[in-house]
Amino acid sequence: MSHLHLSFYSAFILSSLGLAFHRTHLISALLCLESMMLSMYVALAMWPIQMQSPSSTIIPIIMLTFSACEAGTGLALLVASTRTHGSDYLHNFNLLRC
Amino acid sequence: MMEFVLFLGLLFALGGLAVASNPSPYYGVVGLVVAAIAGGGWLVSLGVSFVSLMLVMVYLGGMLVVFVYSVSLAADPYPETWTDWGVVGYGFGMGLVVMVGLVVSGVFGLLSDVGTVNGAGLLSVRVDFSGAAVLYSEGAGFLLIGGWGLLLTLFVVLE
Numbered sequence: 001m002s003h004l005h006l007s008f009y010s011a012f013i014l015s016s017l018g019l020a021f022h023r024t025h026l027i028s029a030l031l032c033l034e035s036m037m038l039s040m041y042v043a044l045a046m047w048p049i050q051m052q053s054p055s056s057t058i059i060p061i062i063m064l065t066f067s068a069c070e071a072g073t074g075l076a077l078l079v080a081s082t083r084t085h086g087s088d089y090l091h092n093f094n095l096l097r098c
Numbered sequence: 099m100m101e102f103v104l105f106l107g108l109l110f111a112l113g114g115l116a117v118a119s120n121p122s123p124y125y126g127v128v129g130l131v132v133a134a135i136a137g138g139g140w141l142v143s144l145g146v147s148f149v150s151l152m153l154v155m156v157y158l159g160g161m162l163v164v165f166v167y168s169v170s171l172a173a174d175p176y177p178e179t180w181t182d183w184g185v186v187g188y189g190f191g192m193g194l195v196v197m198v199g200l201v202v203s204g205v206f207g208l209l210s211d212v213g214t215v216n217g218a219g220l221l222s223v224r225v226d227f228s229g230a231a232v233l234y235s236e237g238a239g240f241l242l243i244g245g246w247g248l249l250l251t252l253f254v255v256l257e
Contacts, residue, residue: 006107007111014193038157045141064152
């Protein structure tokens with residue numbers, strides 16, 4: 001594995017571990033999701049470089065578009081839950097707990 | 099020049115670690131900015147400058163600005179810092195998990211013996227795993243006949 005692949009591979013793994021072990025705030029889980037999207041963007045941008053195919057350059061751009069949509073949706077959920085629960089502490093979101 | 103590219107790659111991974119083990123969302127946003135700038139510089143060093151410009155303008159200038167004022171809505175007035183023991187433990191633990199995964203998967207070449215089944219690392223290429231996988235690809239007929247025979251035996255035993 002070249003060091004390029006190693007770098008975004010480890011960044012993706014670390015961000016997904018951070019998403020899995022979210023501790024106090026909902027927004028830090030959303031930030032880990034954003035950094036997963038960033039490492040995927042860099043990984044997809046490697047494709048036109050290493051395969052020498054310029055038309056594959058649209059793939060990371062389209063991915064960035066949908067990642068922006070997803071970030072907006074996540075932030076809207078964050079604002080809505082802050083309005084109802086008063087903060088975004090994850091241990092307050094216990095309406096569905098049995 | 100080569101060392102600078104390696105340093106940018108390391109900075110990208112460290113930014114990911116900073117986001118994952120953040121003591122507070124303020125520091126997570128700093129890690130994300132560092133990772134985005136390192137990734138943008140890295141893409142420029144590889145020649146694709148338009149993709150890097152798009153990353154910096156759309157991602158940093160658009161999405162992260164929105165995140166920063168959402169963080170100011172949602173985060174604590176007295177955040178914990180990088181030197182609190184829980185945060186150091188998280189950062190160290192996640193870095194350890196990534197290192198163990200890299201060593202076991204054969205990237206560093208530490209676990210490969212010459213001439214044995216572990217020729218390309220402990221888990222990268224194993225003769226018995228890839229041989230048994232043939233049962234599910236070209237040997238699917240054997241799989242179906244074996245399953246049918248087991249089902250018939252079940253009915254025989256239940257009688």
